[in-house]
Amino acid sequence: MVLALLWFAFLLLFNSSALVDSLNGEGFTLLSFKQSIIEDPEGALINWNYTDENPCSWNGITCREDRVVSLSIPKKRLVGLLDPVLGSLTALRHVNLRNNKLYGSLPVKIFEAQGLQSLVLYGNSLYGSIPPEIGQLRYLQTLDLSQNFLNGSIPTSLLQCKRLRTLGLSENYLTGSLPDGFGTSLIALEKLNLSFNGLNGSIPSDMGNLSSLQGTVDLSHNHFTGPIPENLGKLPEKVYIDLSHNNLSGSIPQNGALVNRGPTAFVGNTGLCGPPLKIPCSPDASSPSSFPYIPTNYLPLAPDSAAGKSGKARGLSKRAIIAIVASDMVAICLIGLLFSYCYWRVCACGKDKDADDANFMKSWKRRKECLCFRKDESETMSENVEQCDLVPLDMQVGFDLDELLKASAFVLGKSGIGIVYKVVLEDGLTLAVRRLGEGGSQRFKEFQTEVEAIGKLRHLNIVTLRAYYWSIDEKLLIYDYIPNGNLSTALHGKAGMISFTPLSWPIRLRIMKGIAKGLAYLHEFSPKKYVHGDLKPTNILLGQNMEPHISDFGLGRLANIAGGSPTLQSNRMTSEKPYQQQNASSEVASVSPTMNSASCYQAPEAPKSVKPSQKWDVYSYGVILLEMISGRPPVVQVGTTEMDLVGWIQLCIEEKKPLWDVVDPFFARESDKEEEMVGVLKIALACVQTNPEKRPSMRHVCDALYRLTSSVG
Missing domain, CATH: 3.80.10.10 (Ribonuclease Inhibitor)
Known part of the structure; x- marks a missing residue:
């Protein structure tokens, strides 16, 4: 047997x-x-x-x-x-x-x-x-x-x-x-x-x-x-x-x-x-001019063109002067009537200014009809005062203003920089529309320059600005809609959430890399080597496959130009609620009510500086890395005192606490990733150096992250 x-x-x-x-x-x-x-x-x-x-x-x-x-x-x-x-x-x-x-x-x-x-x-x-x-x-x-x-x-x-x-x-x-x-x-x-x-x-x-x-x-x-x-x-x-x-x-x-x-x-x-640009080239003195009428080839004036046949200038008759004065009076009266009519139209629509946010599209349509002139109604209106049309920034924009007005709109969130709506067009296309403040009617050209520069940015990890709308009464920014909320909610959940599953380490690592890649593009490969200046988890949105998209870039300046909104510096001190969730009134995480969580992402030198620096973004990114590694909010309760996350991590290192006391407890099941976690922690600590000169560039951060994962993987 x-x-x-x-x-x-x-x-x-x-x-x-x-x-x-x-x-x-x-x-x-x-x-x-x-x-x-x-x-x-x-x-x-x-x-x-x-x-x-x-x-x-x-x-x-x-x-x-x-x-x-x-x-x-x-x-x-x-x-x-x-x-x-x-x-x-x-x-x-x-x-x-x-x-x-x-x-x-x-x-x-x-x-x-x-x-x-x-x-x-x-x-x-x-x-x-x-x-x-x-x-x-x-x-x-x-x-x-x-x-x-x-x-x-x-x-x-x-x-x-x-x-x-x-x-x-x-x-x-x-x-x-x-x-x-x-x-x-x-x-x-x-x-x-x-x-x-x-x-x-x-x-x-x-x-x-x-x-x-x-x-x-x-x-x-x-x-x-x-x-x-x-x-x-x-x-x-x-x-x-x-x-x-x-x-x-x-x-x-x-x-x-x-x-x-x-x-x-x-x-x-x-x-x-030269053509097709509207910038003329400096003419070469050695070459003949291409313009037919320059001072050297003007024809001399004929004697009769400047004087009468008798050689004496002829004055205006009394009858001609009376006719000119009368016509001027008529013109002034007509202009007064026109302005009275316009004022009546604006006042008649004033009720809609306080319309319910949820009915924004309908109220905006009524206000647009009141405030916007067609070209045949007022050909002389300056474009610096009124545009009243949707301006596409991308050849792929396949919708117009009328389609936007007919769309269903839902409030996603509110902040000091306006309200954000989820807008669903009749063909099913979903957009995010941010409504900025009123005023700033004389700064259209400045707004146009800024918004068109932002509209040229194209990167997988940056939310795309597709179009904008400008009028005296409304300023709108139309973005791609990103469906999976923001990073803050993904890390901490939100109040009232029945079940919450923390992000796995591979997904967090993918998000870290994507944010780094988007910032590196802004800093080194965008047309003007931009600075974000207000990076935090609430403006990192997550796509269909949890890929990160950096949002709100340039928003502080645009809101300031649009009139009445806080400047970028004050925006950084205001915690914005996540606008990619339906329940926009819910809080992101249970952080301290006394310490401002938004200020924790701000570089130490930022309040003393006038001009934003790329090193600010590096610091903010480092805080976000620490938040993703530890799973803790930006303000940590230690006994009866509160500490910002950077200070808490540094305290843990000084006290030589083990790694598993610092990282998210959810990672206990992923102990094989310990080497990666330590590597990311080192990168994060380099980013949050107090001295901005000691912080790495985002390009170096990118390289370090990818070298880390390749050597470990």
């Missing part, structure tokens, strides 16, 4: 070994890639296992003659390293892992798969430089590394990829100039997007040789300098060349593809002049 059992066990072991050995080498290679993935929330790799003969039936795998030629797993929220083992798949032709959460550097060994024709890693969290070994991919046709953390320069070796048709490197941290010979080497290019980087130097004159380009050639939001090369006009005329927001200078060439382009292709370059 014992022998029979031993024999059965031997057979079972033998068969199991046979099953394991049945998988071919490429299958084992892919399983190594699977092991580098630490999160697979959608089960994209669930059928990748050892029991198959080969991987050709696995999700995302395509084979030809039993050899793996394609790995395509986009938008599956995979979290992990990009394993270099993929380079050993010698028949591999296509890799598409876009819109996942892969981190780490681009492994050199992946370029050993020299038959690669497409490498699409768009929308991940890869960092480091692009290895020069990329030049080994002589058959590469598509390279899309957009929306990552890549830095360094574009390697010259990329020019060896002469079959390249699509090159996407936008929204990274790339610097340096374009390699010499860019336009003569990559002549097969059809799509080119280098926007939102830190590229500098001049635009290569040979780029006009890229005759296969199609659609939009996007070089915007970089630091390119010098003149626009005339050779760029040799590109196909259907190509739209976006050169906005660089440091280009000189006149805009008027030839080929550069002719008949709107000003948006060139805005943000203070040194550019």
